[in-house]
Amino acid sequence: MRYKTSAKKKNGEIGLLLPKECEVANNDPVDLDSPLKNMTEIELLAPAKNLESGMAAINYGADAVYIGASRFGARAAASNSVADIELLVQFAHKYRAKVFVTLNTILYNNELEEAEKLIHQIYNAGADALIIQDMGILKMNIPPIPLHASTQTNNYATDRICFHDQLGFDRIVLARELSLREIKKIRAATSTELEYFVHGALCVSLSGQCYFSEVTTGRSANRGMCTQACRHPYNLVDGNGKRIILNSHLLSLKDLNLSSNLSELICAGVTSLKIEGRLKDINYIKNVVSYYRRKLDDILNSEREYVKASSGNTEISFDPDPERSFNRHSTHYFLSGRSKDLINTYSPKSIGKKIGTVEKVGSDYITMKATETVNNGDGLCFIHKNELIGFRIDKVVGNKVFISNTSNLLQGMVLYRNHDHEFIKMLEADKSVRKVAATISVTEKDNSLHFELSDEDHLSSGYTMTELPEQAKNPESADRNLVSQLSKSGNSMFNITDVKNNCQASYFFRMSELNEIRRILFEKHEAARIAAFARKDTGQQLKTIDFPQKEVDFSANISNEKAAQFYREHGVEKQEKALEVSSAKEKQLLMTTRYCLKYELGYCERFQEAQNTPPEPLFLEDQNRKYLLQFDCKQCLMRIRLEDKS
Template sequence: MVNRPLPVELLAPARDADTGIAAINAGADAVYIGAARFGAREAAGNPLEDIERLIAYAHRYWARVYVTVNTLLYDEELDEARSLIWKLYEIGADALIIQDIGLLELDLPPLALFASTQMHNHTPERVRFLEQAGFSRVILARELTLEQIRQIRAQTSIELEGFIHGALCVSYSGQCYLSYALGGRSGNRGQCAQPCRRLYSLYGADGQAVVQNRYLLSLKDLNLSDHLQDLLEAGITSFKIEGRLKDRAYVMNVVAAYRQRLDALLDGERFRKASSGDSRVDFSPDLRKTFNRGFTTYFLKGRDPQMASPFTPKSVGEPLGKVVKVWKDGCVLEDGAPEVHAGDGICYLDGDNVLQGTVVLKVQGNRLWLEKMEGLQRGALMFRNHDRLFLQQLEKSRTERKIAVQFTLREDPQGMLLRAEDEDGNFAESVWHGKITPALNPDRMLETFQRQISSLGGTEFTCGGIRVLLATVPFLPVQAINSLRREVVERLRAERLRNFPRMARQRAEDGVRFPAERLSFEGNVLNRLARQFYLRHGVREIESAAEAGLDMRGRKVMTTRFCLRYQLGACPKQKNPVRLPEPLYLEDELGNRLSLRFRCAECVMEIYYEGNARVKEVSDDILYRKGK
């Protein structure tokens, strides 16, 4: 049996159809996009006609479009969700990314199902269950190590998708209820208010502040660009870029950067690209030059001690180096700093570690004249978070993607035949019917054949070569050659669409038991069909999801491998740990109080919502004035 190379997919986000098309042109093998409703990014929904336009474009390159319907659903929404999914199937969507397990109880079309990372896919047992339940792919939890990914791969055969770039949720995905607890906006309903990017103060048992006014739950962005080979070897075959709210420039830059790195690893023997064509990028991609909070590898090869971004939740961009001199109108950067231009946006931390931003007015070597200089000090590390020239280049980019086609011109009993065969082995033929007469100038006629056949204009094809198999070079009018070319290209396009490799819905196995008999509210069971599904698979006790209206005071609202003890040097496993006045709690600017608990054996921090301290003070004051 011949082992065929595994298709490896670079998967990009699409906030809308145009961003998705830009991602495909830059080299994405697939894109994921939100439907008009029920997506985990409520602000990134798209109408069916736009998704259909994106699908039509993607399928030209044998690229795929996955649609997110990955929120928890109320009972009254199930029929609407079913109807939406059937419409997505009818317009040609390749797969559906879902979180709510109740959807499996519906009469769904034969669309491939992907288990969203919101389903907390973090153990071999959970992943194996999803494989047996009928999913085609599992999107793994972001916080997994390479070794954990290897263990999942060793015990399952389902496709594994992993995040490689973009924003990180500090909580286990699908297990964060903080936004819902604080303001009723549920991340599992696509409405996260991002409370992890807020300012917090950390207090000890004595009520004294340990840390004040810092972004204590904010993380840097994931960047695994140097670890793609490791991920391939561990079993990942879909490499996912986060960012369905990101703009076209970000998506183009990040996709192009990862396309170049991934292509260098695809040998054609073990691994191959999952789609067709090569991207022609007219800029030099640089991951530092579009939105980022600084980069981390998170837990891929063990805990990254620099994963936190406590001083800002905003983009800092590209490091420029240290400030070596400050004067009233600007500063001087250290030698070796990247070239800066007037109009660039730069930022830095002032003496109080507060992020400040300004615009460059004038540049002379390493000397920068700045619009404002609030808190700028010698020794500050400068960043560029708006590279004017780079972003202009991306805006004007005419990046395109082309599929190589080999043409053969030969005689036919009915006239002259032109054959076109693409890089995937699809072919089409077209015949010019007419009397063949020898060309008076064979060399010039051959040049005309080459020029006109290779003139593929604005199509998705490019000429990879032309073979002319003729005993005698015939004369053909230019119009006839052009007609042959146009016809064979249209037939080849139709043949490619006919042979497009569709994804199949996996058949669910009978009698599969879920790897737990009890589900707390963290099981995210919000509707009757989800409850029905789990009961059918051996779960005996089911608590309703938080979004059913649970009072979250006193409940766990986040579980995370990020640990504030570790960040502050107080982890018992660290050498000479700092002693903190525990128990610890966080309080945000609005007075919301979160208590911290640590499961050190598992290196996990849990956060519990204790209510709003200021609301309690107001309530107590009212009771006192009423004489109670």
């Protein structure tokens, strides 16, 4: 396979190598400033730790959720029964929302039969798609469930992305490291749906290419058991053995927040905007999903060529703010090219929102210059000597904030709130229900009364009273009562915006009778909406095309015989087994990352023209081992290798 010459690098951005089969048909240059203008559904995709979180995500505005099954998900701690997935599917489909199930780990030979059986169960539960990593699944006898190529399938390499596009995946989950310019190029070169992360924790390694946890602890990230070695503290050691940075979180990235870039991503061709966080609690889901729903709705209301991917709206009683939930402070990562200040060297924990500075330090209290009110039970933190230190507010009296320990606090220190007691109470108390707009009409015909509920999606359900009630003695009061009672929606999923009384006569109803009619209408229509949802089976037929390389090493993550068969059938002549099913070697590659420690620290000779840099090679060091840092300046990648024990 031949490749185009890479584009010129700008601001440290990697030029994309496009396989020839993926070039634009007329070979015209890609217009990076011209948005794609189509009537396109835009999806807000949220994580679900469990059934409760999934229902909350949909209730607070998600168009789709992704959730782990009982096994084989990339978050082993977030597994769910097929029965719970089925309940979530039914809830989601009421709103024309979707449920995607993650089966995105690599599989062993003795797990293939169980995985195949589980996929059929997931399909029968009504799930809308399966997110996968292991190519062995493509050689199974599976139902026609749409398949999404997980970011773990290395959707950073353009030739791999184009292979997945041509192969027949229904969606490709793009790597977090890709820039906006690169996404536009990929969109021009592919036809399948594109999904991209917009919020949440960042893996410093290219997804699917991190072996740090597997090699050092035997717990594989590709098996859903990552120990998050990237969040640990390390020393930085130069080529002379000098420790130039001590006990610092040199690989711990800030969290992604692209809430100000949603319109650009949509115009670039991304149709699914993904929030990370399958281990986050329900309050995080309520807050962050609501925040992005508002942002996205503002765009959809102004850009008429794009439409919402599901039905209904939620009115909430709080003002969503992601800084008030778990966050390590935010970054745009590589969206606009390479930049510095991507890590928090002092802690991988939640830092929260800046709320002011210390004004005065007393023996058991402080006073603050605060931008927001602080409350009893709040958790505050500050950075002291490159360490994050936290404390709890015992009580607030006037302008004094009483705490148990004021040591290390100094006048002028910046304070952050990483536990907002009142905001959390507000989130827990909020029981908002997503509502689908609907109207009810009452019509008299053939000596019967027909009640019809019609919703915003033009679906209707009816209820007929075969015997007419007695005519009202007070018509005006009866008509008013009819409209008033049928307009009530309570905690149902409907928002009755209008009740049309088309009857010539006025009829007397007891309040309980109208309540029962309304209940029946709501119950019937809720069931009708579930039944009317047409799950789309995949129309894709997997194609026999050549894989971009004739040889693949352990990073292809081939851990079972079906995956090996897949690569052979797609032209791979030589293949290595996955690291998980082979013996680890000394000097093993642990991680490949676009994040570059030299650039972060100002040591980059290429883009920063740095001089007097530390002698190389550079190493990371923890209590157990040393790890060699290798810098591929041509590709702008950093690799971390395990050093021999000494």
